[in-house]
Amino acid sequence: MRVDYLIVGAGIAGSVLADHLLKAGKEVMVVDDATKSNSSKVAGGLYNPITGRQMVKTWNCDRLFDYLIPYYKGLETELKTNFLFDTPIYRPFFSIEEQNEWMAKSAENQYSSYIKEIKSKPEWTNEVSNPYGGLLLSKSGYLDTSVFLEAFKDKLRRSKKLIKSDFDFPQLKKLTEGYSFEGVTAKRIIFCDGRFGVDNPYFSWLPFSLxxxxxxxxxxxxxxxxxxxxxxxxxxxxxxxxxxxxxxxxxxxxxxxxxxxxxxxxxxxxxxxxxxxxxxxxxxxxxPATKDRKPFIGEHPVEKGIWIFNGLGTKGVSLAPFYAKQLVEHMEDDQPLDAEVNIERFFSLF
Missing domain, CATH: 3.30.9.10 (D-Amino Acid Oxidase, subunit A, domain 2)
Structure with a gap:
Protein backbone atom coordinates (compact mmCIF):
# COMPACT_ATOMS: atom_id res chain seq x y z
CA MET A 1 0.00 0.00 0.00
CA ARG A 2 1.27 3.49 -0.90
CA VAL A 3 0.41 6.53 1.21
CA ASP A 4 1.59 10.08 1.47
CA TYR A 5 2.09 10.02 5.23
CA LEU A 6 2.68 7.38 7.87
CA ILE A 7 1.90 8.75 11.34
CA VAL A 8 3.32 7.02 14.39
CA GLY A 9 1.06 7.49 17.42
CA ALA A 10 -2.66 8.12 17.83
CA GLY A 11 -2.79 10.37 20.87
CA ILE A 12 -4.06 13.94 20.64
CA ALA A 13 -1.15 15.05 18.43
CA GLY A 14 -1.25 12.11 16.01
CA SER A 15 -5.05 12.05 15.73
CA VAL A 16 -5.44 15.78 15.12
CA LEU A 17 -2.59 15.77 12.60
CA ALA A 18 -4.04 12.75 10.76
CA ASP A 19 -7.39 14.53 10.56
CA HIS A 20 -5.82 17.64 9.05
CA LEU A 21 -3.90 15.60 6.48
CA LEU A 22 -7.02 13.65 5.50
CA LYS A 23 -8.96 16.89 5.11
CA ALA A 24 -6.13 18.12 2.85
CA GLY A 25 -6.82 15.12 0.58
CA LYS A 26 -3.75 13.11 1.56
CA GLU A 27 -3.46 9.35 1.89
CA VAL A 28 -2.63 8.58 5.50
CA MET A 29 -1.86 5.49 7.58
CA VAL A 30 -1.56 5.60 11.38
CA VAL A 31 0.48 3.15 13.45
CA ASP A 32 -0.60 2.84 17.07
CA ASP A 33 -0.15 0.32 19.87
CA ALA A 34 -3.17 0.72 22.16
CA THR A 35 -1.46 -1.30 24.89
CA LYS A 36 1.30 1.29 25.35
CA SER A 37 0.93 4.17 27.78
CA ASN A 38 -0.58 7.31 26.33
CA SER A 39 -0.85 10.47 28.42
CA SER A 40 -3.63 11.74 26.12
CA LYS A 41 -5.95 9.08 27.52
CA VAL A 42 -5.61 10.38 31.08
CA ALA A 43 -5.23 14.09 30.34
CA GLY A 44 -7.31 16.71 32.09
CA GLY A 45 -8.25 17.97 28.64
CA LEU A 46 -8.61 21.55 29.86
CA TYR A 47 -8.39 24.44 27.43
CA ASN A 48 -7.87 27.62 29.38
CA PRO A 49 -6.95 31.06 27.99
CA ILE A 50 -5.73 32.52 31.33
CA THR A 51 -3.21 30.34 33.14
CA GLY A 52 -0.65 30.17 35.92
CA ARG A 53 -0.40 31.69 39.38
CA GLN A 54 0.06 35.13 37.81
CA MET A 55 -3.07 34.62 35.66
CA VAL A 56 -1.64 35.60 32.28
CA LYS A 57 -2.80 34.78 28.77
CA THR A 58 -1.57 31.39 27.67
CA TRP A 59 1.21 31.50 25.08
CA ASN A 60 -0.07 32.27 21.55
CA CYS A 61 -3.57 32.42 22.99
CA ASP A 62 -5.40 34.39 20.29
CA ARG A 63 -4.20 32.26 17.37
CA LEU A 64 -4.81 28.99 19.22
CA PHE A 65 -8.24 29.71 20.65
CA ASP A 66 -9.74 31.30 17.55
CA TYR A 67 -9.08 28.00 15.79
CA LEU A 68 -9.42 25.20 18.32
CA ILE A 69 -13.05 25.65 19.38
CA PRO A 70 -14.62 25.66 15.88
CA TYR A 71 -12.22 22.87 14.88
CA TYR A 72 -13.30 20.47 17.62
CA LYS A 73 -16.97 21.40 17.21
CA GLY A 74 -16.75 20.61 13.51
CA LEU A 75 -15.13 17.27 14.31
CA GLU A 76 -17.92 16.49 16.78
CA THR A 77 -20.45 16.96 14.00
CA GLU A 78 -18.42 14.81 11.61
CA LEU A 79 -17.90 11.98 14.10
CA LYS A 80 -21.43 12.26 15.55
CA THR A 81 -20.00 12.25 19.06
CA ASN A 82 -19.87 14.81 21.87
CA PHE A 83 -16.45 15.37 23.40
CA LEU A 84 -15.98 19.16 23.62
CA PHE A 85 -17.59 20.82 26.64
CA ASP A 86 -17.66 24.61 26.39
CA THR A 87 -17.67 25.41 30.12
CA PRO A 88 -16.75 28.67 31.87
CA ILE A 89 -13.72 28.55 34.15
CA TYR A 90 -13.93 30.42 37.45
CA ARG A 91 -10.63 31.63 38.93
CA PRO A 92 -10.97 33.09 42.45
CA PHE A 93 -8.91 36.17 43.26
CA PHE A 94 -6.22 35.94 45.92
CA SER A 95 -6.57 39.58 47.02
CA ILE A 96 -8.38 42.89 46.57
CA GLU A 97 -5.34 44.11 44.63
CA GLU A 98 -5.72 41.26 42.13
CA GLN A 99 -9.42 42.02 41.81
CA ASN A 100 -8.66 45.68 41.04
CA GLU A 101 -6.01 44.68 38.52
CA TRP A 102 -8.48 42.52 36.61
CA MET A 103 -11.16 45.19 36.73
CA ALA A 104 -8.72 47.33 34.74
CA LYS A 105 -7.63 44.51 32.44
CA SER A 106 -11.23 43.67 31.55
CA ALA A 107 -11.42 46.88 29.53
CA GLU A 108 -8.36 45.99 27.46
CA ASN A 109 -8.93 44.50 24.02
CA GLN A 110 -6.37 41.75 24.55
CA TYR A 111 -8.37 40.33 27.48
CA SER A 112 -11.97 41.38 26.86
CA SER A 113 -12.92 38.48 24.57
CA TYR A 114 -11.87 35.93 27.22
CA ILE A 115 -13.64 37.54 30.19
CA LYS A 116 -17.23 36.54 30.74
CA GLU A 117 -17.62 38.42 34.02
CA ILE A 118 -15.64 39.88 36.92
CA LYS A 119 -17.13 38.87 40.27
CA SER A 120 -16.28 41.59 42.78
CA LYS A 121 -17.97 39.80 45.69
CA PRO A 122 -18.01 36.16 46.84
CA GLU A 123 -20.12 33.98 44.55
CA TRP A 124 -21.39 30.38 44.81
CA THR A 125 -20.01 30.17 48.35
CA ASN A 126 -21.55 26.74 48.90
CA GLU A 127 -19.24 25.50 46.13
CA VAL A 128 -16.03 27.54 46.08
CA SER A 129 -13.82 29.58 48.39
CA ASN A 130 -13.62 33.07 46.86
CA PRO A 131 -13.65 35.80 49.52
CA TYR A 132 -12.46 38.41 46.99
CA GLY A 133 -14.66 37.29 44.10
CA GLY A 134 -13.07 35.98 40.94
CA LEU A 135 -12.64 35.93 37.19
CA LEU A 136 -15.18 34.03 35.09
CA LEU A 137 -13.69 33.10 31.73
CA SER A 138 -15.22 32.41 28.34
CA LYS A 139 -13.66 30.47 25.44
CA SER A 140 -12.80 27.79 27.96
CA GLY A 141 -13.76 24.22 28.81
CA TYR A 142 -12.47 20.72 28.38
CA LEU A 143 -12.13 17.98 25.81
CA ASP A 144 -13.08 14.47 26.89
CA THR A 145 -9.89 13.01 25.48
CA SER A 146 -10.89 9.35 25.87
CA VAL A 147 -14.12 9.82 23.92
CA PHE A 148 -12.41 11.90 21.26
CA LEU A 149 -9.54 9.44 20.73
CA GLU A 150 -11.83 6.43 20.54
CA ALA A 151 -14.21 8.16 18.11
CA PHE A 152 -11.36 9.16 15.81
CA LYS A 153 -9.77 5.72 16.04
CA ASP A 154 -13.11 4.21 15.00
CA LYS A 155 -13.02 6.41 11.90
CA LEU A 156 -9.51 5.18 11.08
CA ARG A 157 -10.53 1.54 11.59
CA ARG A 158 -13.57 1.84 9.34
CA SER A 159 -11.48 3.35 6.55
CA LYS A 160 -8.66 0.80 7.11
CA LYS A 161 -6.15 3.52 7.94
CA LEU A 162 -4.98 2.10 11.26
CA ILE A 163 -2.17 -0.40 11.91
CA LYS A 164 -2.46 -1.79 15.44
CA SER A 165 1.18 -2.41 16.19
CA ASP A 166 4.13 -1.20 18.18
CA PHE A 167 6.51 0.74 15.93
CA ASP A 168 9.55 -1.48 15.50
CA PHE A 169 12.30 0.83 14.20
CA PRO A 170 14.36 -1.94 12.50
CA GLN A 171 11.32 -2.62 10.31
CA LEU A 172 11.47 0.92 8.85
CA LYS A 173 13.34 0.76 5.55
CA LYS A 174 14.64 3.72 3.59
CA LEU A 175 13.80 3.65 -0.12
CA THR A 176 15.00 5.74 -3.05
CA GLU A 177 11.93 7.85 -2.47
CA GLY A 178 10.29 7.56 0.92
CA TYR A 179 10.15 4.72 3.45
CA SER A 180 8.46 1.37 3.94
CA PHE A 181 7.05 -0.19 7.10
CA GLU A 182 5.07 -3.45 7.37
CA GLY A 183 3.97 -3.36 3.74
CA VAL A 184 3.19 0.36 3.71
CA THR A 185 5.24 2.72 1.55
CA ALA A 186 5.12 6.36 2.61
CA LYS A 187 6.66 9.56 1.29
CA ARG A 188 6.98 10.92 4.81
CA ILE A 189 6.97 9.51 8.36
CA ILE A 190 5.75 11.76 11.17
CA PHE A 191 6.48 10.73 14.74
CA CYS A 192 3.76 11.72 17.21
CA ASP A 193 4.97 9.23 19.79
CA GLY A 194 4.58 11.30 22.95
CA ARG A 195 6.77 10.31 25.88
CA PHE A 196 8.48 7.65 23.76
CA GLY A 197 10.13 10.41 21.75
CA VAL A 198 12.98 10.33 24.27
CA ASP A 199 13.87 6.83 22.97
CA ASN A 200 13.23 7.59 19.30
CA PRO A 201 16.59 7.07 17.49
CA TYR A 202 15.81 9.97 15.15
CA PHE A 203 14.81 12.54 17.76
CA SER A 204 16.23 11.49 21.14
CA TRP A 205 18.70 14.41 20.88
CA LEU A 206 15.88 16.90 21.39
CA PRO A 207 15.62 18.32 24.95
CA PHE A 208 12.52 16.57 26.22
CA SER A 209 11.57 17.22 29.84
CA LEU A 210 9.03 14.53 30.65
CA PRO A 288 5.85 14.77 26.59
CA ALA A 289 6.91 18.20 27.81
CA THR A 290 10.01 20.07 26.59
CA LYS A 291 12.76 22.15 28.16
CA ASP A 292 11.45 25.43 26.73
CA ARG A 293 7.77 24.41 27.02
CA LYS A 294 7.24 24.73 23.28
CA PRO A 295 6.38 21.89 20.87
CA PHE A 296 8.89 20.02 18.71
CA ILE A 297 7.79 20.33 15.08
CA GLY A 298 9.78 19.88 11.90
CA GLU A 299 11.94 17.66 9.71
CA HIS A 300 14.99 15.74 10.85
CA PRO A 301 18.19 17.68 10.05
CA VAL A 302 19.70 14.80 8.03
CA GLU A 303 17.08 12.09 7.39
CA LYS A 304 14.81 13.87 4.94
CA GLY A 305 11.24 12.66 5.04
CA ILE A 306 11.40 11.93 8.79
CA TRP A 307 9.34 14.46 10.77
CA ILE A 308 8.23 15.09 14.34
CA PHE A 309 5.04 16.53 15.86
CA ASN A 310 5.52 16.11 19.58
CA GLY A 311 6.29 17.88 22.84
CA LEU A 312 2.85 19.44 23.28
CA GLY A 313 3.11 18.82 27.03
CA THR A 314 0.22 19.83 29.27
CA LYS A 315 -1.50 21.94 26.60
CA GLY A 316 -1.95 19.36 23.86
CA VAL A 317 -5.68 19.99 23.50
CA SER A 318 -5.04 23.70 22.85
CA LEU A 319 -1.86 23.39 20.76
CA ALA A 320 -2.62 20.43 18.51
CA PRO A 321 -5.26 21.91 16.13
CA PHE A 322 -3.47 25.14 15.23
CA TYR A 323 -0.03 23.58 14.86
CA ALA A 324 -1.30 20.55 12.97
CA LYS A 325 -2.80 22.99 10.47
CA GLN A 326 0.46 24.94 10.32
CA LEU A 327 2.54 21.78 9.83
CA VAL A 328 0.35 20.56 6.95
CA GLU A 329 0.61 23.97 5.27
CA HIS A 330 4.37 23.87 5.77
CA MET A 331 4.80 20.40 4.27
CA GLU A 332 2.34 20.81 1.42
CA ASP A 333 2.53 24.52 0.57
CA ASP A 334 5.95 25.47 1.90
CA GLN A 335 4.47 27.92 4.39
CA PRO A 336 6.79 28.79 7.30
CA LEU A 337 6.70 27.13 10.70
CA ASP A 338 6.79 29.40 13.74
CA ALA A 339 10.42 29.67 14.84
CA GLU A 340 9.33 29.04 18.45
CA VAL A 341 8.17 25.49 17.61
CA ASN A 342 10.49 24.59 14.72
CA ILE A 343 13.08 22.02 15.80
CA GLU A 344 15.68 24.00 13.87
CA ARG A 345 16.07 25.97 17.12
CA PHE A 346 17.84 22.88 18.55
CA PHE A 347 19.87 21.74 15.53
CA SER A 348 23.05 22.66 17.43
CA LEU A 349 22.31 19.73 19.76
CA PHE A 350 22.24 17.17 16.95
Whole structure:
Protein backbone atom coordinates (compact mmCIF):
# COMPACT_ATOMS: atom_id res chain seq x y z
CA MET A 1 0.00 0.00 0.00
CA ARG A 2 1.27 3.49 -0.90
CA VAL A 3 0.41 6.53 1.21
CA ASP A 4 1.59 10.08 1.47
CA TYR A 5 2.09 10.02 5.23
CA LEU A 6 2.68 7.38 7.87
CA ILE A 7 1.90 8.75 11.34
CA VAL A 8 3.32 7.02 14.39
CA GLY A 9 1.06 7.49 17.42
CA ALA A 10 -2.66 8.12 17.83
CA GLY A 11 -2.79 10.37 20.87
CA ILE A 12 -4.06 13.94 20.64
CA ALA A 13 -1.15 15.05 18.43
CA GLY A 14 -1.25 12.11 16.01
CA SER A 15 -5.05 12.05 15.73
CA VAL A 16 -5.44 15.78 15.12
CA LEU A 17 -2.59 15.77 12.60
CA ALA A 18 -4.04 12.75 10.76
CA ASP A 19 -7.39 14.53 10.56
CA HIS A 20 -5.82 17.64 9.05
CA LEU A 21 -3.90 15.60 6.48
CA LEU A 22 -7.02 13.65 5.50
CA LYS A 23 -8.96 16.89 5.11
CA ALA A 24 -6.13 18.12 2.85
CA GLY A 25 -6.82 15.12 0.58
CA LYS A 26 -3.75 13.11 1.56
CA GLU A 27 -3.46 9.35 1.89
CA VAL A 28 -2.63 8.58 5.50
CA MET A 29 -1.86 5.49 7.58
CA VAL A 30 -1.56 5.60 11.38
CA VAL A 31 0.48 3.15 13.45
CA ASP A 32 -0.60 2.84 17.07
CA ASP A 33 -0.15 0.32 19.87
CA ALA A 34 -3.17 0.72 22.16
CA THR A 35 -1.46 -1.30 24.89
CA LYS A 36 1.30 1.29 25.35
CA SER A 37 0.93 4.17 27.78
CA ASN A 38 -0.58 7.31 26.33
CA SER A 39 -0.85 10.47 28.42
CA SER A 40 -3.63 11.74 26.12
CA LYS A 41 -5.95 9.08 27.52
CA VAL A 42 -5.61 10.38 31.08
CA ALA A 43 -5.23 14.09 30.34
CA GLY A 44 -7.31 16.71 32.09
CA GLY A 45 -8.25 17.97 28.64
CA LEU A 46 -8.61 21.55 29.86
CA TYR A 47 -8.39 24.44 27.43
CA ASN A 48 -7.87 27.62 29.38
CA PRO A 49 -6.95 31.06 27.99
CA ILE A 50 -5.73 32.52 31.33
CA THR A 51 -3.21 30.34 33.14
CA GLY A 52 -0.65 30.17 35.92
CA ARG A 53 -0.40 31.69 39.38
CA GLN A 54 0.06 35.13 37.81
CA MET A 55 -3.07 34.62 35.66
CA VAL A 56 -1.64 35.60 32.28
CA LYS A 57 -2.80 34.78 28.77
CA THR A 58 -1.57 31.39 27.67
CA TRP A 59 1.21 31.50 25.08
CA ASN A 60 -0.07 32.27 21.55
CA CYS A 61 -3.57 32.42 22.99
CA ASP A 62 -5.40 34.39 20.29
CA ARG A 63 -4.20 32.26 17.37
CA LEU A 64 -4.81 28.99 19.22
CA PHE A 65 -8.24 29.71 20.65
CA ASP A 66 -9.74 31.30 17.55
CA TYR A 67 -9.08 28.00 15.79
CA LEU A 68 -9.42 25.20 18.32
CA ILE A 69 -13.05 25.65 19.38
CA PRO A 70 -14.62 25.66 15.88
CA TYR A 71 -12.22 22.87 14.88
CA TYR A 72 -13.30 20.47 17.62
CA LYS A 73 -16.97 21.40 17.21
CA GLY A 74 -16.75 20.61 13.51
CA LEU A 75 -15.13 17.27 14.31
CA GLU A 76 -17.92 16.49 16.78
CA THR A 77 -20.45 16.96 14.00
CA GLU A 78 -18.42 14.81 11.61
CA LEU A 79 -17.90 11.98 14.10
CA LYS A 80 -21.43 12.26 15.55
CA THR A 81 -20.00 12.25 19.06
CA ASN A 82 -19.87 14.81 21.87
CA PHE A 83 -16.45 15.37 23.40
CA LEU A 84 -15.98 19.16 23.62
CA PHE A 85 -17.59 20.82 26.64
CA ASP A 86 -17.66 24.61 26.39
CA THR A 87 -17.67 25.41 30.12
CA PRO A 88 -16.75 28.67 31.87
CA ILE A 89 -13.72 28.55 34.15
CA TYR A 90 -13.93 30.42 37.45
CA ARG A 91 -10.63 31.63 38.93
CA PRO A 92 -10.97 33.09 42.45
CA PHE A 93 -8.91 36.17 43.26
CA PHE A 94 -6.22 35.94 45.92
CA SER A 95 -6.57 39.58 47.02
CA ILE A 96 -8.38 42.89 46.57
CA GLU A 97 -5.34 44.11 44.63
CA GLU A 98 -5.72 41.26 42.13
CA GLN A 99 -9.42 42.02 41.81
CA ASN A 100 -8.66 45.68 41.04
CA GLU A 101 -6.01 44.68 38.52
CA TRP A 102 -8.48 42.52 36.61
CA MET A 103 -11.16 45.19 36.73
CA ALA A 104 -8.72 47.33 34.74
CA LYS A 105 -7.63 44.51 32.44
CA SER A 106 -11.23 43.67 31.55
CA ALA A 107 -11.42 46.88 29.53
CA GLU A 108 -8.36 45.99 27.46
CA ASN A 109 -8.93 44.50 24.02
CA GLN A 110 -6.37 41.75 24.55
CA TYR A 111 -8.37 40.33 27.48
CA SER A 112 -11.97 41.38 26.86
CA SER A 113 -12.92 38.48 24.57
CA TYR A 114 -11.87 35.93 27.22
CA ILE A 115 -13.64 37.54 30.19
CA LYS A 116 -17.23 36.54 30.74
CA GLU A 117 -17.62 38.42 34.02
CA ILE A 118 -15.64 39.88 36.92
CA LYS A 119 -17.13 38.87 40.27
CA SER A 120 -16.28 41.59 42.78
CA LYS A 121 -17.97 39.80 45.69
CA PRO A 122 -18.01 36.16 46.84
CA GLU A 123 -20.12 33.98 44.55
CA TRP A 124 -21.39 30.38 44.81
CA THR A 125 -20.01 30.17 48.35
CA ASN A 126 -21.55 26.74 48.90
CA GLU A 127 -19.24 25.50 46.13
CA VAL A 128 -16.03 27.54 46.08
CA SER A 129 -13.82 29.58 48.39
CA ASN A 130 -13.62 33.07 46.86
CA PRO A 131 -13.65 35.80 49.52
CA TYR A 132 -12.46 38.41 46.99
CA GLY A 133 -14.66 37.29 44.10
CA GLY A 134 -13.07 35.98 40.94
CA LEU A 135 -12.64 35.93 37.19
CA LEU A 136 -15.18 34.03 35.09
CA LEU A 137 -13.69 33.10 31.73
CA SER A 138 -15.22 32.41 28.34
CA LYS A 139 -13.66 30.47 25.44
CA SER A 140 -12.80 27.79 27.96
CA GLY A 141 -13.76 24.22 28.81
CA TYR A 142 -12.47 20.72 28.38
CA LEU A 143 -12.13 17.98 25.81
CA ASP A 144 -13.08 14.47 26.89
CA THR A 145 -9.89 13.01 25.48
CA SER A 146 -10.89 9.35 25.87
CA VAL A 147 -14.12 9.82 23.92
CA PHE A 148 -12.41 11.90 21.26
CA LEU A 149 -9.54 9.44 20.73
CA GLU A 150 -11.83 6.43 20.54
CA ALA A 151 -14.21 8.16 18.11
CA PHE A 152 -11.36 9.16 15.81
CA LYS A 153 -9.77 5.72 16.04
CA ASP A 154 -13.11 4.21 15.00
CA LYS A 155 -13.02 6.41 11.90
CA LEU A 156 -9.51 5.18 11.08
CA ARG A 157 -10.53 1.54 11.59
CA ARG A 158 -13.57 1.84 9.34
CA SER A 159 -11.48 3.35 6.55
CA LYS A 160 -8.66 0.80 7.11
CA LYS A 161 -6.15 3.52 7.94
CA LEU A 162 -4.98 2.10 11.26
CA ILE A 163 -2.17 -0.40 11.91
CA LYS A 164 -2.46 -1.79 15.44
CA SER A 165 1.18 -2.41 16.19
CA ASP A 166 4.13 -1.20 18.18
CA PHE A 167 6.51 0.74 15.93
CA ASP A 168 9.55 -1.48 15.50
CA PHE A 169 12.30 0.83 14.20
CA PRO A 170 14.36 -1.94 12.50
CA GLN A 171 11.32 -2.62 10.31
CA LEU A 172 11.47 0.92 8.85
CA LYS A 173 13.34 0.76 5.55
CA LYS A 174 14.64 3.72 3.59
CA LEU A 175 13.80 3.65 -0.12
CA THR A 176 15.00 5.74 -3.05
CA GLU A 177 11.93 7.85 -2.47
CA GLY A 178 10.29 7.56 0.92
CA TYR A 179 10.15 4.72 3.45
CA SER A 180 8.46 1.37 3.94
CA PHE A 181 7.05 -0.19 7.10
CA GLU A 182 5.07 -3.45 7.37
CA GLY A 183 3.97 -3.36 3.74
CA VAL A 184 3.19 0.36 3.71
CA THR A 185 5.24 2.72 1.55
CA ALA A 186 5.12 6.36 2.61
CA LYS A 187 6.66 9.56 1.29
CA ARG A 188 6.98 10.92 4.81
CA ILE A 189 6.97 9.51 8.36
CA ILE A 190 5.75 11.76 11.17
CA PHE A 191 6.48 10.73 14.74
CA CYS A 192 3.76 11.72 17.21
CA ASP A 193 4.97 9.23 19.79
CA GLY A 194 4.58 11.30 22.95
CA ARG A 195 6.77 10.31 25.88
CA PHE A 196 8.48 7.65 23.76
CA GLY A 197 10.13 10.41 21.75
CA VAL A 198 12.98 10.33 24.27
CA ASP A 199 13.87 6.83 22.97
CA ASN A 200 13.23 7.59 19.30
CA PRO A 201 16.59 7.07 17.49
CA TYR A 202 15.81 9.97 15.15
CA PHE A 203 14.81 12.54 17.76
CA SER A 204 16.23 11.49 21.14
CA TRP A 205 18.70 14.41 20.88
CA LEU A 206 15.88 16.90 21.39
CA PRO A 207 15.62 18.32 24.95
CA PHE A 208 12.52 16.57 26.22
CA SER A 209 11.57 17.22 29.84
CA LEU A 210 9.03 14.53 30.65
CA UNK A 211 6.64 15.20 33.51
CA UNK A 212 4.32 12.81 35.31
CA UNK A 213 0.86 14.09 36.13
CA UNK A 214 -1.85 12.56 38.30
CA UNK A 215 -5.60 13.12 38.36
CA UNK A 216 -8.32 12.32 40.88
CA UNK A 217 -11.89 11.38 40.03
CA UNK A 218 -14.37 12.40 42.70
CA UNK A 219 -18.05 12.11 43.59
CA UNK A 220 -20.17 14.54 45.60
CA UNK A 221 -23.78 15.45 46.30
CA UNK A 222 -22.91 18.85 44.82
CA UNK A 223 -22.63 19.32 41.06
CA UNK A 224 -20.38 22.34 40.36
CA UNK A 225 -21.86 24.77 37.83
CA UNK A 226 -18.50 25.78 36.31
CA UNK A 227 -14.87 24.61 36.23
CA UNK A 228 -13.02 25.87 39.30
CA UNK A 229 -9.33 26.51 38.74
CA UNK A 230 -6.77 28.06 41.06
CA UNK A 231 -3.82 25.94 42.13
CA UNK A 232 -5.82 22.91 41.01
CA UNK A 233 -8.67 22.41 38.56
CA UNK A 234 -12.02 20.82 39.38
CA UNK A 235 -13.95 19.86 36.24
CA UNK A 236 -17.66 18.92 36.60
CA UNK A 237 -18.47 15.78 34.60
CA UNK A 238 -22.20 15.69 35.48
CA UNK A 239 -24.29 13.97 38.17
CA UNK A 240 -21.88 14.97 40.92
CA UNK A 241 -18.82 13.40 39.26
CA UNK A 242 -15.67 15.51 38.91
CA UNK A 243 -12.11 15.30 37.67
CA UNK A 244 -9.35 17.25 39.38
CA UNK A 245 -5.63 17.76 38.87
CA UNK A 246 -2.89 17.97 38.26
CA UNK A 247 0.50 17.20 39.76
CA UNK A 248 3.96 17.68 38.24
CA UNK A 249 6.63 15.06 38.92
CA UNK A 250 9.91 14.98 36.97
CA UNK A 251 11.64 12.02 38.62
CA UNK A 252 9.38 8.97 38.97
CA UNK A 253 8.27 8.78 35.36
CA UNK A 254 5.75 5.94 35.40
CA UNK A 255 1.98 5.46 35.18
CA UNK A 256 1.56 4.32 38.80
CA UNK A 257 -0.72 6.51 40.96
CA UNK A 258 0.86 7.55 44.26
CA UNK A 259 -0.43 8.36 47.74
CA UNK A 260 1.78 11.45 47.77
CA UNK A 261 0.02 12.91 44.72
CA UNK A 262 -3.40 11.93 46.06
CA UNK A 263 -2.75 13.68 49.37
CA UNK A 264 -1.37 16.75 47.59
CA UNK A 265 -4.38 17.04 45.30
CA UNK A 266 -6.88 16.51 48.11
CA UNK A 267 -5.19 19.25 50.13
CA UNK A 268 -5.34 21.67 47.21
CA UNK A 269 -8.94 20.80 46.36
CA UNK A 270 -10.05 21.32 49.95
CA UNK A 271 -8.61 24.85 49.84
CA UNK A 272 -10.55 25.63 46.67
CA UNK A 273 -13.99 24.08 47.15
CA UNK A 274 -16.46 24.20 50.05
CA UNK A 275 -18.25 20.86 49.76
CA UNK A 276 -17.54 17.30 50.76
CA UNK A 277 -16.38 14.78 48.18
CA UNK A 278 -15.24 11.19 47.87
CA UNK A 279 -12.26 10.10 45.78
CA UNK A 280 -13.36 7.19 43.58
CA UNK A 281 -10.40 6.79 41.22
CA UNK A 282 -6.89 8.03 40.50
CA UNK A 283 -4.90 7.97 37.26
CA UNK A 284 -1.38 8.89 36.21
CA UNK A 285 0.34 9.59 32.90
CA UNK A 286 3.65 10.92 31.60
CA UNK A 287 3.41 14.03 29.44
CA PRO A 288 5.85 14.77 26.59
CA ALA A 289 6.91 18.20 27.81
CA THR A 290 10.01 20.07 26.59
CA LYS A 291 12.76 22.15 28.16
CA ASP A 292 11.45 25.43 26.73
CA ARG A 293 7.77 24.41 27.02
CA LYS A 294 7.24 24.73 23.28
CA PRO A 295 6.38 21.89 20.87
CA PHE A 296 8.89 20.02 18.71
CA ILE A 297 7.79 20.33 15.08
CA GLY A 298 9.78 19.88 11.90
CA GLU A 299 11.94 17.66 9.71
CA HIS A 300 14.99 15.74 10.85
CA PRO A 301 18.19 17.68 10.05
CA VAL A 302 19.70 14.80 8.03
CA GLU A 303 17.08 12.09 7.39
CA LYS A 304 14.81 13.87 4.94
CA GLY A 305 11.24 12.66 5.04
CA ILE A 306 11.40 11.93 8.79
CA TRP A 307 9.34 14.46 10.77
CA ILE A 308 8.23 15.09 14.34
CA PHE A 309 5.04 16.53 15.86
CA ASN A 310 5.52 16.11 19.58
CA GLY A 311 6.29 17.88 22.84
CA LEU A 312 2.85 19.44 23.28
CA GLY A 313 3.11 18.82 27.03
CA THR A 314 0.22 19.83 29.27
CA LYS A 315 -1.50 21.94 26.60
CA GLY A 316 -1.95 19.36 23.86
CA VAL A 317 -5.68 19.99 23.50
CA SER A 318 -5.04 23.70 22.85
CA LEU A 319 -1.86 23.39 20.76
CA ALA A 320 -2.62 20.43 18.51
CA PRO A 321 -5.26 21.91 16.13
CA PHE A 322 -3.47 25.14 15.23
CA TYR A 323 -0.03 23.58 14.86
CA ALA A 324 -1.30 20.55 12.97
CA LYS A 325 -2.80 22.99 10.47
CA GLN A 326 0.46 24.94 10.32
CA LEU A 327 2.54 21.78 9.83
CA VAL A 328 0.35 20.56 6.95
CA GLU A 329 0.61 23.97 5.27
CA HIS A 330 4.37 23.87 5.77
CA MET A 331 4.80 20.40 4.27
CA GLU A 332 2.34 20.81 1.42
CA ASP A 333 2.53 24.52 0.57
CA ASP A 334 5.95 25.47 1.90
CA GLN A 335 4.47 27.92 4.39
CA PRO A 336 6.79 28.79 7.30
CA LEU A 337 6.70 27.13 10.70
CA ASP A 338 6.79 29.40 13.74
CA ALA A 339 10.42 29.67 14.84
CA GLU A 340 9.33 29.04 18.45
CA VAL A 341 8.17 25.49 17.61
CA ASN A 342 10.49 24.59 14.72
CA ILE A 343 13.08 22.02 15.80
CA GLU A 344 15.68 24.00 13.87
CA ARG A 345 16.07 25.97 17.12
CA PHE A 346 17.84 22.88 18.55
CA PHE A 347 19.87 21.74 15.53
CA SER A 348 23.05 22.66 17.43
CA LEU A 349 22.31 19.73 19.76
CA PHE A 350 22.24 17.17 16.95
Missing amino acids: VKGELLFMKSDVSPRVIYNRGVFVIPLGNGFMKCGSTYEHNELNELPTKKAKDELIQRVEKLINFDFEVIDQKAGVR
